[in-house]
Amino acid sequence: MSNVMDTFTAYLEKHVLPIANKLSTQRHLHAIRDAFISLVPITLFGGIATILSSCPTVDENSNAFLLAWSDFVAANSTLLTWANTMTLGALSVYICIGVTYFLCKHYKIDAFIPVVLSTAGFLLICFGPVELGFDAKTANILYLDGKGLLCAIFIAILTVESYHAMREHNVGRISLPPSVPASLSEAFASLVPGIIILAVDTAIFQVFNLMGTILPAFIYTNLAPVFDATDSLGFAIIATALVQFFWFFGVHDAALSGVLGPIRDGGLSLNAAAAAAGQELPNIFTTPFWVYFVVIGGCGSVLALAILLLRSKSKQLRTIGRVGIVPAFFNISEPIIFGVPLMMNPIFFIPFLLTSTVNAIIAYLCMMTGLVAKTFALLSWNMPSIFGAYLSTFDWKAVVLVVALIAIDALLYYPFYKAYEKQLVAQEESEEADAVEAA
């Protein structure tokens, strides 16, 4: 039986690794992923601003701290909302810059001019002009948050790809005499490609302007069913199971985050904007939902297992529990995944896929029914779930939920863990007996 499973997992690994390689080295997905993981200061700062503005409701019996906090929020609501709106709430601007930068890095071209061009493209296409008088200019910035993400990524890719292609083919390269300094002829070389790109951006703006809209609004309205579908229970289950499946082969979900990143962070930025405006939060499947409620202890939801390992009868498992518990507390699961190992270990295949998926289902249903508040802030994926769950929702019930999920994960892991422990203990005993005999 175990031989059949071993052959089977070895067969799958042979096919999973190339897929992981393809997905994670695809240059656009790669640049998108790097952009998302590099924006920590932006998401963190926006998150703090939202948390500061989310004072729990107070009445005359509240303690002095809460009363002072509530007064602070009342007096500084514009400041706090602005601080969020221009950071996490303007996520698309930074993603546009980030994708441009990392795509340039891939092509090994200097990123400065392309970053300037795609930022200009973003301003042209994603801001909606309202009034452009001489001393009063007003534009709507509705699509700077998660709603503009697709457009931002599109502009970044379009800019770099066309800029790179034009430079490669020397489009509009003005030959200057060799006596002209190199930096000057570089500046001239980007002149024509730059103007062509900006002209295309302007044309895109005009097409939608004539239709009485702007591109991100057009995408957002027409793809509304797709966006709704990515914030559904079914999608949460599929995404979780898929990520876990990769991790079962010890393969990092980086391969998938080029796709999941925009969805999760986009949802977060919309929720943060809604929270800042005091409205109902629209999304459940967000980054904090993922890091604090679904993968508790890192992918594989290994925190529960790490706790079980601490008291294992097997010396090997106890050691791994001790090495892995602290990283797992901070959502780093590699020591447990590679140490136990869970990776490609047929005994753990079922609970490894099941735990995070069950967490996703239960947490999703709790938030959908309003039993637990939805998430609106992300502090850091390394923050232990128990604290992260509270700070991202400001709901004490979220903490109860996380504790319950850890207990459920432990129950799911338990029978499989016990079976594996029995194997290891028998092995350790026979090794000890051999050692005694040899002595």
Add this chain to the structure above:
Amino acid sequence: MRKVILVCNAGMSTGIMAKKIEEASGNTLEVKAYGEAEFEDHLDGVEMILVGPQIRYLVPNIQEKVSCPVDSIAPQHYGVMNGKAVYQQIIDRIGA
């Protein structure tokens, strides 16, 4: 001191490993951990690159970009953060 770098997705879990390897080498090696997005900026004087097992599928791509040897860390050493074993792997490859 000779330089070795570890590469994983964000340089987070290899960060723990890097310290263990430095200890095991008796501080003859300088080991730094970087994320996959940034390691190319830190290649100066690096004699070997070790890749975390979770991104082992990238070994061929990384090898294409650099001239020093590239290996992945065995999962079982990575799991228990066995700095000694990985140190051994390094000196087997590039000599003590």
